[in-house]
Amino acid sequence: MKLSRALAVTKKQFLTIRHDKRTLAMMLLSPVMAMLIFGFAFGTSPKHLQVIVVNNDKGGLASEYINKMDHDVLSISTSSDVSVSKDKVSSGDKIATIIFGSSFTADASPTKSGITPRGPIITPAKGAHINVYLDTTNQQLSSVVSQSIAKGGQDLAKSKGSKSGVSVDVSYAFEKAKDARYIDFFVPGIMAFAITLFTTLLTLLAFVGERVTGTFDRLRVTPATETEIVIGYEIAFGIIAAIQGALILTVALLVYNIMVVGSIALAMLFVILVAIDAQAIGILISAAAQRESQAVQFLPFIIFPIFLLSGIFVAVKSLPLWLQPFSYLLPPTWGIDALRDVMLRGWGLEHLWPHILILAGFAVVFTILAIFGLKRSRNQ
Amino acid sequence: MDKKVVTFSGVVKEFDGFKALNDLSFSINEGGLYGLIGPNGAGKSTAIRIMTGLIKATEGEVDILGYKPQDADVRPLVGYMPQEMALYQDLTVRENLEFFGKLYSISKKDLKKRIADLLDFVELSKWDKTIIANLSGGMKHRTSLAVALLSKPRLLILDEPTVGVDPELRASFWQRFEDMRADGTTILLTTHYMDEARRCEKIGLINHGRLIAEGTPKELLILTGTHNLEDAFLSLARRKKEAKS
Numbered sequence: 066m067k068l069s070r071a072l073a074v075t076k077k078q079f080l081t082i083r084h085d086k087r088t089l090a091m092m093l094l095s096p097v098m099a100m101l102i103f104g105f106a107f108g109t110s111p112k113h114l115q116v117i118v119v120n121n122d123k124g125g126l127a128s129e130y131i132n133k134m135d136h137d138v139l140s141i142s143t144s145s146d147v148s149v150s151k152d153k154v155s156s157g158d159k160i161a162t163i164i165f166g167s168s169f170t171a172d173a174s175p176t177k178s179g180i181t182p183r184g185p186i187i188t189p190a191k192g193a194h195i196n197v198y199l200d201t202t203n204q205q206l207s208s209v210v211s212q213s214i215a216k217g218g219q220d221l222a223k224s225k226g227s228k229s230g231v232s233v234d235v236s237y238a239f240e241k242a243k244d245a246r247y248i249d250f251f252v253p254g255i256m257a258f259a260i261t262l263f264t265t266l267l268t269l270l271a272f273v274g275e276r277v278t279g280t281f282d283r284l285r286v287t288p289a290t291e292t293e294i295v296i297g298y299e300i301a302f303g304i305i306a307a308i309q310g311a312l313i314l315t316v317a318l319l320v321y322n323i324m325v326v327g328s329i330a331l332a333m334l335f336v337i338l339v340a341i342d343a344q345a346i347g348i349l350i351s352a353a354a355q356r357e358s359q360a361v362q363f364l365p366f367i368i369f370p371i372f373l374l375s376g377i378f379v380a381v382k383s384l385p386l387w388l389q390p391f392s393y394l395l396p397p398t399w400g401i402d403a404l405r406d407v408m409l410r411g412w413g414l415e416h417l418w419p420h421i422l423i424l425a426g427f428a429v430v431f432t433i434l435a436i437f438g439l440k441r442s443r444n445q
Numbered sequence: 446m447d448k449k450v451v452t453f454s455g456v457v458k459e460f461d462g463f464k465a466l467n468d469l470s471f472s473i474n475e476g477g478l479y480g481l482i483g484p485n486g487a488g489k490s491t492a493i494r495i496m497t498g499l500i501k502a503t504e505g506e507v508d509i510l511g512y513k514p515q516d517a518d519v520r521p522l523v524g525y526m527p528q529e530m531a532l533y534q535d536l537t538v539r540e541n542l543e544f545f546g547k548l549y550s551i552s553k554k555d556l557k558k559r560i561a562d563l564l565d566f567v568e569l570s571k572w573d574k575t576i577i578a579n580l581s582g583g584m585k586h587r588t589s590l591a592v593a594l595l596s597k598p599r600l601l602i603l604d605e606p607t608v609g610v611d612p613e614l615r616a617s618f619w620q621r622f623e624d625m626r627a628d629g630t631t632i633l634l635t636t637h638y639m640d641e642a643r644r645c646e647k648i649g650l651i652n653h654g655r656l657i658a659e660g661t662p663k664e665l666l667i668l669t670g671t672h673n674l675e676d677a678f679l680s681l682a683r684r685k686k687e688a689k690s
């Protein structure tokens with residue numbers, strides 16, 4: 066492995082781009098365009114949202130409330146430990162913890178103390194209230210959870226003939242993300258998607274082009290190895306992806322005033338990792354295409370799985386159970402998850418190193434497969 | 446005995462059961478100018494792709510300068526001009542040469558001089574900053590030849606170097622091949638222009654993946670009692686067919 070040769074491949078790729086204005090325009094415009102178009106898209110209504118209920122109520126009203134909540138939308142588990150339950154929300158395992166205090170039933174009943182207040186000073190009955198510890202970094206999910214909780218309270222009040230509902234005190238697992246909007250949640254998904262699509266497409270076309278024009282054969286009769294060729298391409302596309310990622314982030318910040326709680330550099334690292342995975346996939350797919358026109362036909366097969374499965378619109382956790390394993394086989398799923406953690410939750414390396422390992426693992430596996438695929442054609 | 450630069454013995458190449466090469470044997474002496482001549486589909490490019498290690502023979506032995514074709518050590522010693530243009534259309538002539546030069550790990554200083562010499566040799570010095578897509582067919586061919594010569598190969602393999610080349614350029618190509626030979630380079634080229642083959646030192650006539658005759662152009666004419674190589678080929682191809690049936 067000679068770095069100088071790999072870098073020669075890298076440089077050559079940039080020279081190609083310089084002379085090919087259309088590719089250059091596509092590379093710079095398409096991420097921006099994607100941002101503008103997809104920014105307005107909507108997702109579907111989620112299901113099976115994981116919440117924990119801590120029921121300390123001495124009476125029976127809390128249980129009634131819990132029964133009133135939509136068990137299709139909320140997947141409810143119970144716990145008796147408030148702090149453990151809250152930690153599960155802070156660590157991203159659950160979306161919310163709903164806490165019923167010991168006096169929930171008592172607070173709700175109008176004659177709780179047996180003493181009727183006299184005189185002009187009327188202390189209003191405190192009324193029933195619950196505490197909800199909520200993760201709002203996934204707008205789509207947290208708003209559904211809030212609605213379900215509120216709806217449960219209204220239904221309970223109605224069934225008891227009471228006018229006042231249950232008040233909900235919300236505290237936020239991720240304080241900085243409490244004002245996160247749908248777009249804040251959406252941008253990380255679009256970033257990973259745009260980078261994956263363009264990088265896969267560019268690599269695919271570059272490699273099919275090398276085959277069609279015969280330059281690939283010419284490369285392979287030089288001392289350059291398949292490994293050097295693939296690494297050279299990876300460096301080139303990694304740099305391109307970083308530029309695209311920077312452009313997407315800039316548009317997101319300027320046009321949508323997007324929330325970035327964590328480190329922008331870490332977000333860029335994930336963008337680059339996603340790109341490296343995408344270009345290795347591009348090389349792999351290129352083996353199956355004889356011409357550019359064929360390569361383009363692979364696009365829907367790249368776009369739709371990522372669109373539907375990687376958590377851009379529909380959170381992976383609210384997908385049908387049988388589909389979820391496929392989600393985790395797509396590198397963008399991990400990239401999007403990590404980007405949201407960085408940008409909305411403000412998580413750093415201490416939380417996200419497994420994501421880096423997984424994305425790097427995909428990169429290593431796909432790269433080895435790509436190199437192996439190129440080498441194998443010599444044995445034909 | 447002459448030193449062999451290329452030796453094919455009993456080479457078979459199958460593609461999905463179809464024998465593109467069928468027991469092909471021939472050898473090329475050091476410093477020779479060998480023409481592998483045959484019609485389209487005869488198996489010329491397949492033989493070359495095996496020589497350059499791009500694909501593997503199904504059966505038989507191939508020796509290139511004492512190496513197996515797929516041995517990485519032999520690659521700097523062999524120059525290859527593919528049948529297609531095989532250049533980066535969006536790079537200039539010089540950028541193409543620099544890129545491939547770097548893949549041969551030629552030092553910057555040497556590469557600069559080497560490129561200057563090659564541009565001079567193929568008469569493209571004035572066009573070095575033009576992108577390939579904007580060159581004429583002949584200029585592309587000359588650039589392609591220059592790329593094949595970058596590593597100063599001991600063996601130069603040219604697959605149909607004169608197809609689609611105008612007569613003037615073709616004459617200048619042959620002049621160049623002879624110049625290189627004088628410098629000690631061994632050359633193997635293919636062509637389906639029988640007529641052109643008379644300029645080779647030695648000819649292998651190939652049809653349906655087999656060598657049907659081998660010798661100097663003169664020997665082949667005498668053998669067949671014909672006056673040009675085209676007739677010689679047709680006569681030999683017919684004889685082979687009759688022998689089979």
Ligand SMILES: Nc1ncnc2c1ncn2[C@@H]1O[C@H](COP(=O)(O)OP(=O)(O)O)[C@@H](O)[C@H]1O
Nearest residue numbers: 460461465483484485486487488489490491492
């Ligand atoms: N990769 C391949 N797969 C299947 N058949 C092939 C392949 N390469 C060449 N052939 C077949 O082998 C035969 C010889 O081809 P080729 O060596 O290109 O001929 P030539 O260069 O003499 O015109 C042709 O019939 C061609 O179709």
Ligand SMILES: [Mg+2]
Nearest residue numbers: 489490491528
């Ligand atoms: Mg051919």
